[in-house]
Amino acid sequence: MSRKLVPLIILLLASLGLGWTWQRQADQNADADVLRLYGNIDIREIQLAFNGSEHLDEILVEEGARVTAGQVLARLHRERLQAAAAAAEARLAAQVQAVAALEAGTRPEEIEQARAALAAARADAQAAERTYRRIAGLAQRKLASQEQLDEARARRDAALAHVEQTRAALALAEAGPRAEDIAAARAVRDALAAELALARQALADAELKAPADGIIRDRILEPGDFATPQTPVLTLARIDPVWVRAFAPEPTLGRIRPGLPARIRTDSFPGKSYRGWVGYISPTAEFTPKTVETPDLRTRLVYRLRIPVCNPNGELRLGMPVTVEIDTTAEPLANPGDTLCHAADARP
Structure with a gap:
């Protein structure tokens, strides 16, 4: 190998080593920003x-x-319930008619009948008065007994009382039903309407x-x-909403905030992820190892998380194990349900 190539090879190897180190550091930083938790699908x-x-x-x-x-x-x-509802409906219908009759008042024919009865009573009273006077004159001349006079007086008094009775009946007919009677009838109608509503509700139930x-x-x-x-x-x-029940170690609580977006993966659908977000963080530890903890034991405390998941196709089922990836550098979403699940593409 030429001595001139040695420095080039050393420079190339150093560049490769530096690039690998930089990439590894970037991957480690990226992994540090993503919190991975493991849990199960929870369905109410x-x-x-x-x-x-x-x-x-x-x-x-x-x-x-x-x-x-x-x-x-x-x-x-429902046979008994249907019969009870029909009976309640009939009672209400009868009371409705009774209330309508009271509200309508006395019929004109009844008033005319009361006036005719009063006229007849007055005529009878006038006849009784004439009879009494005639017998009284005969009694003064000793042509009628005291008994006949007493009977004539009694018939006259009875006729006058009957006139007052028919006059009061006419006044009642003209005045119509009392307001108290109408109010009482309406109260009974309302009570029967409530009974019918209960009967119909029982039938619906x-x-x-x-x-x-x-x-x-x-x-x-x-x-x-x-x-x-x-x-x-x-x-x-229930298939909507669906949650992931996961547990976060105590040291990671400072990186988790409600509303942070998350990705959920499951072995049942490899390569597919579901959108979710941090919805609830338990304020208390799920497991406390001892009453007095050492610094090492305190790090073993875990806190329950509830992570709602968009499940448009109903693929996530109760108890299914999943992996949750939370981007701790992202900004919490104000309305994550609307932003993630109601988006055009709810499956990232």
């Missing part, structure tokens, strides 16, 4: 139960079925609906079983 589950007690009529879904919010999942026997989108995990009861509010019928696993 809902125990679905009826709001009433009755035998199950039918269950419309199987385990593993994907359901949407508001979808009917199961029904109770005979259908078990999904409160959110999700997947049926367990089918606990079967048709014919007796369902109660304390007995779940189905278990629903």
